[in-house]
Amino acid sequence: QVQVVESGGGLVQAGGSLRLSCAASGSIFSINAMGWYRQAPGKQRELVASITRDGSTNYTESVKGRFTISRDNSKNTVYLQMNSLKPTDTGVYYCNVEKFSIPYWGKGTLVTVSS
16 A cells, blocks of 8 residues: 655765655555664664654664654655764665554665775
8 A cells, every 4th residue: 555665875985974765655644653774684674763743753872963864744755864874884774654553664775885
């Protein structure tokens, strides 16, 4: 019912910035939380940041002060502004959309941070 598409990944040097976008389409009625997860090889997928429809945000400790999550409800889009990137931020970033407690995932976008 809900399609999720991420974009904006790429290769950057440490200290650089990237902005990820995630657009939800289809049956978008009653979408609540939207968020970003990431997964590196050999590691479990972890929450990076999430945001509710009313703007309440949550970040994992390692990205606080560097990443900012935001959303445009009129466009059903969530963004992740990533600044001061570190090699440890490298991974596939996935967008998650929650509707009636059902999660919908995008295919992911690769972020590679070189040292």
